Amino acid sequence: MKKRGIFFICMIFSFVLQAQGIIGAWESYSTSKNGSKQRSVVIFADGYQVVATFDASTGKFIHSNGGTWKLEGNTMTETVEFHTDNPERVGTKVSFEVRISNHEIEIVENGSKLKRIDNGSPGELQGAWLMSGRIRNGETQLRDINRPRKTMKILSGTRFQWIAYNTETKKFMGTGGGTYTTNNGEYVENIEFFSRDDTKAGLSLKFNYELIDGKWHHSGLSSKGDPIHEIWSMRE
Numbered sequence: 001m002k003k004r005g006i007f008f009i010c011m012i013f014s015f016v017l018q019a020q021g022i023i024g025a026w027e028s029y030s031t032s033k034n035g036s037k038q039r040s041v042v043i044f045a046d047g048y049q050v051v052a053t054f055d056a057s058t059g060k061f062i063h064s065n066g067g068t069w070k071l072e073g074n075t076m077t078e079t080v081e082f083h084t085d086n087p088e089r090v091g092t093k094v095s096f097e098v099r100i101s102n103h104e105i106e107i108v109e110n111g112s113k114l115k116r117i118d119n120g121s122p123g124e125l126q127g128a129w130l131m132s133g134r135i136r137n138g139e140t141q142l143r144d145i146n147r148p149r150k151t152m153k154i155l156s157g158t159r160f161q162w163i164a165y166n167t168e169t170k171k172f173m174g175t176g177g178g179t180y181t182t183n184n185g186e187y188v189e190n191i192e193f194f195s196r197d198d199t200k201a202g203l204s205l206k207f208n209y210e211l212i213d214g215k216w217h218h219s220g221l222s223s224k225g226d227p228i229h230e231i232w233s234m235r236e
Contacts (some may be wrong), residue, residue: 022071023126025156026105026114029056038062041177042114043154043161044069048128048235049078050154050161052177054193059201061193064163064175065089066154074098074108081150082165082172084195090170121157124182125209129153129216133231145233153232155180160189176200185209187218194223 026042039056042049050066067081077095097108105114120126131151133142148168154161161177178192178201187209194200200223207220216232 021102021119022100022105023156024119025117025159027117028112028114040114041117041159041161043156043159045126045128045154045156045235048152048154050152050163052161052175052193054201058198059191059193060198061175061195064161064172064195066163071098074100081167082163082170084172084175087170087172090167117159118157123155123157123180124211125155125180125187125216126157127155128235129155129232130235131230132215132233135217135219135229135231140231142231145235152235182209191223 022044023046024044026044028040030038030040032038037056038053040051040053042051047068047070048066049069050064052064053062054060055062063084065080065083065085068079070077074097075095076098077093079093080089080091083089099106099108103116105116106112107114129152130145131143131153132145133140135141149166151162151164153163158179158181159177160180161175163175164173165171166173174196176191176194176196179190181188185208187207189205189207191200191203191205203223205220205223207218209219210217214234216234217229218232219229220227222228
């Protein structure tokens with residue numbers, strides 16, 4: 001009985017380590033029908049994931065989907081919260097077998113592989129965040145993060161992606177992403193794709209950031225040059 005208990009604990013510990021090992025950013029490359037090179041980047045935060053595909057040379061946005069994830073043994077189960085190509089998939093679950101190592105994730109069914117970009121470091125804002133408020137003219141305006149209309153930002157140690165969507169209507173409103181850095185209160189985004197305007201690819205935007213009572217305060221100028229002060233809450 002004692003040996004069985006130790007074995008059970010070791011299995012749970014192994015699953016936890018495997019789940020923790022997937023946290024971070026991963027990438028793969030493919031070739032489209034017209035011969036252009038496409039890059040797919042997947043970001044795994046604790047319980048949430050997102051994938052974006054875009055032209056590796058121009059940054060032209062192609063596709064994104066994501067939602068929640070759970071890993072049990074070698075079985076990955078994802079629940080779709082948004083999908084740019086097939087909104088009818090929102091709310092559905094998909095399960096598939098994976099093989100995970102320190103540097104690679106293999107999708108067993110089709111043999112596709114993702115190479116690791118980072119393991120969740122060194123950026124200080126790693127995780128899944130929901131827009132939870134704004135400060136305008138010194139007045140704090142909070143929003144309910146449990147409502148269907150969401151703006152989520154998922155960050156690994158070096159990559160970010162934001163997504164605006166509605167889980168009730170299944171509508172996708174927009175997304176953008178790329179690399180980021182955090183240093184001495186300065187948060188810099190280097191945009192690699194932007195679904196609403198491909199010409200934004202290549203821009204670098206600097207912001208101030210501060211963690212106050214666990215909330216991320218994000219302030220500066222938007223991509224349109226408008227002043228912003230956003231409040232983001234870590235997604236649970």
